[in-house]
Amino acid sequence: MKLKEIGEFGWIDRIRGGCLIRQDTILKGIGDDAAVFFTLSDMATLVTTDLLVERVHFLKNATSAFNLGYKAMAMNLSDIAAMGGEPREAFVSIGIPQDCSIEYLDELYEGMKHLAAEHRVNILGGDTTGSKTDLILNITVVGTILPSEVLYRHAAQPGDAILSTGFLGNSRAGLHIILEGIPIDAPFLQKLVDAHLKPRPYVLEARFLASLGGVHAAIDVSDGLSSDLSHILKSSGVGAQLVAQKIPISENLKRFCARFSRDPLEYALSGGEDYTLLITVSPDREKTVREAYEKTFETPLFLIGWINDSQRLEMVDPSGALNEVTASGWDHFK
Amino acid sequence: MKLKEIGEFGWIDRIRGGCLIRQDTILKGIGDDAAVFFTLSDMATLVTTDLLVERVHFLKNATSAFNLGYKAMAMNLSDIAAMGGEPREAFVSIGIPQDCSIEYLDELYEGMKHLAAEHRVNILGGDTTGSKTDLILNITVVGTILPSEVLYRHAAQPGDAILSTGFLGNSRAGLHIILEGIPIDAPFLQKLVDAHLKPRPYVLEARFLASLGGVHAAIDVSDGLSSDLSHILKSSGVGAQLVAQKIPISENLKRFCARFSRDPLEYALSGGEDYTLLITVSPDREKTVREAYEKTFETPLFLIGWINDSQRLEMVDPSGALNEVTASGWDHFK
Numbered sequence: 122m123k124l125k126e127i128g129e130f131g132w133i134d135r136i137r138g139g140c141l142i143r144q145d146t147i148l149k150g151i152g153d154d155a156a157v158f159f160t161l162s163d164m165a166t167l168v169t170t171d172l173l174v175e176r177v178h179f180l181k182n183a184t185s186a187f188n189l190g191y192k193a194m195a196m197n198l199s200d201i202a203a204m205g206g207e208p209r210e211a212f213v214s215i216g217i218p219q220d221c222s223i224e225y226l227d228e229l230y231e232g233m234k235h236l237a238a239e240h241r242v243n244i245l246g247g248d249t250t251g252s253k254t255d256l257i258l259n260i261t262v263v264g265t266i267l268p269s270e271v272l273y274r275h276a277a278q279p280g281d282a283i284l285s286t287g288f289l290g291n292s293r294a295g296l297h298i299i300l301e302g303i304p305i306d307a308p309f310l311q312k313l314v315d316a317h318l319k320p321r322p323y324v325l326e327a328r329f330l331a332s333l334g335g336v337h338a339a340i341d342v343s344d345g346l347s348s349d350l351s352h353i354l355k356s357s358g359v360g361a362q363l364v365a366q367k368i369p370i371s372e373n374l375k376r377f378c379a380r381f382s383r384d385p386l387e388y389a390l391s392g393g394e395d396y397t398l399l400i401t402v403s404p405d406r407e408k409t410v411r412e413a414y415e416k417t418f419e420t421p422l423f424l425i426g427w428i429n430d431s432q433r434l435e436m437v438d439p440s441g442a443l444n445e446v447t448a449s450g451w452d453h454f455k
Numbered sequence: 456m457k458l459k460e461i462g463e464f465g466w467i468d469r470i471r472g473g474c475l476i477r478q479d480t481i482l483k484g485i486g487d488d489a490a491v492f493f494t495l496s497d498m499a500t501l502v503t504t505d506l507l508v509e510r511v512h513f514l515k516n517a518t519s520a521f522n523l524g525y526k527a528m529a530m531n532l533s534d535i536a537a538m539g540g541e542p543r544e545a546f547v548s549i550g551i552p553q554d555c556s557i558e559y560l561d562e563l564y565e566g567m568k569h570l571a572a573e574h575r576v577n578i579l580g581g582d583t584t585g586s587k588t589d590l591i592l593n594i595t596v597v598g599t600i601l602p603s604e605v606l607y608r609h610a611a612q613p614g615d616a617i618l619s620t621g622f623l624g625n626s627r628a629g630l631h632i633i634l635e636g637i638p639i640d641a642p643f644l645q646k647l648v649d650a651h652l653k654p655r656p657y658v659l660e661a662r663f664l665a666s667l668g669g670v671h672a673a674i675d676v677s678d679g680l681s682s683d684l685s686h687i688l689k690s691s692g693v694g695a696q697l698v699a700q701k702i703p704i705s706e707n708l709k710r711f712c713a714r715f716s717r718d719p720l721e722y723a724l725s726g727g728e729d730y731t732l733l734i735t736v737s738p739d740r741e742k743t744v745r746e747a748y749e750k751t752f753e754t755p756l757f758l759i760g761w762i763n764d765s766q767r768l769e770m771v772d773p774s775g776a777l778n779e780v781t782a783s784g785w786d787h788f789k
Contacts, residue, residue: 147464148499152690153536154674155503155598160494165482169489170595172548176587203488214506214593248504252589253510257546259582259593261504274487275625340488356486392780 122223135223137235138242143209147243149184158210158227160265166263169200175255182419184223189285190232190319196343197262198240198322199396203341204273205237205268205331208324211237213247216257221253233260236446240324270331272339272400277357281337281401282427284411287322287420288371289346291316293392303381309373320396327398329417333408350399351434352446360431363446365438369423390436391449401428456557463583469557471572473568477543483579490579494599501598503534509589517633520559522652523592524543525607530677531596531657532574533730537666537675538607542658545571547581550591567594571744574658598684606673606734611691614672615735615762618745620657620752622705623680625650626714627726637715643707654730661732662755665749669740679727685768685782687735694765697780699772703757724770725783743761 148157201208295317370385376387414422434446480489535542629651704719712719747755768780
């Protein structure tokens, strides 16, 4: 079935179901010129927005519609998490090419709604329109946070420990498997592909960390460890020393790299879209924060290096040598 | 100059200037994973978002970059106005094809910033990315309003007067002049083109009307009078009777229609993108509201018909006959 058979307003009626999953504080969701809702008193408001364009950010035949919707929502939730915040309301703009079926779009919305509902995020509105060539998806998410708990990029301090909530480089390996058409003949390959297609945002973890005290700066790994950490360094006017042997590399990535003669460290440093959180924690709180995190989530919080006042990003390699790391993550225009 | 010469982050540094025009309540604008700000206490928050795609909503050679930016911002401010609200923060996502020059983008942002600054709206963030073919622009605007003053589509009541803040059909005539390549050999043709390319949002007027008391429902004319009024009727479960002779048609549109043998009423009813406000006002307040409005803004508030309980949209034509009006505005998929 094509959209023109049901029209723009038939379509809007179709997607409404499952959008509003938390009624409190909402005065109006989908169906007016703007959504109307209350923010929580004494809280600061967070807003993030991400634009995905077919053939730039995704290929329709390389992912399912469900996973595309899921990932688009995940990227935005991850941005709210990277501030330490709680995501609350989402707005979806979609530009739909004529040949796109309603069944495809239903699946896409299912993916978005599934992850939104998991985090109790409402879809309160958006814009639905046509597109000549490419499918276009822009999501805006509004979140909330206590002003004293915001984790800014500019708040890292010399002496801070640098920690990652998860493994790095998996998503990039998954992307290579997809782009190079490598047959998925083992479960570990599928897991790497899943890390790319269906990343999980560290929303609960971020709220926990922001409320602990002692966590200074945060960012999510969207462009790559070296690039995203560089944003913290530049914003904070500091430097950092990473320890190569401490950078968390999954067994799956190690197996992938062994089989295809790749360097896992290179994947971990410059591979993007892991959506793990990088945080910096004051040295006197580092042990407490790690222990509390590991007890609560039963998963490690990886210590990967330290902030210093050098203004440079360096790494101690396995031989003990100190090398400068260049920010080699993703730049959309280079 | 091309974007790849300065890169994504050079570009973000470039557009920062003129984005933050009101510092109070802002904790963080451009430059982190999300913007952080305070909303006003006891106020409800409004969010609207609009997606513009090249070759669907605009042709690059039919408008200037400045006017494109201006109009994209105007459409969003108009959506906040249509709720009676005050726009406060804007977020701009842009997908940029490789052949797009920095000079073009500078002009585009100038257009957005110009109108945003005029209404004291900050640009607090967004997303900048590539696009394979078409220029893509998605703007999200966050506004504020007293909960008791929100003008919902669903709030029209039988007996209400229906009023328009401005002339209808000008924008559609301007579009026809552009698309048909009609030479602009008279000022009235230029004015119609301007109405299409650089519509003005009725932001101050909306705030004034929402705070007066007695104004029930509102919508802005983006798809066309018949279509947008139908949204109010459907949402409110009511009908309406328009009076053909009262529908505000500008002298410019009359001259255009006379010269090109068109029906001005047809333009007024089904032409979109005028971005005038349609409001419904309780009968006992209609005269007071109109007089207060006209005294304040020194421009008429046009009475064009009445809400009734018929569930139909009808119009009294100049001969006195009553005809059903079909909602014939814009549907993006039909």
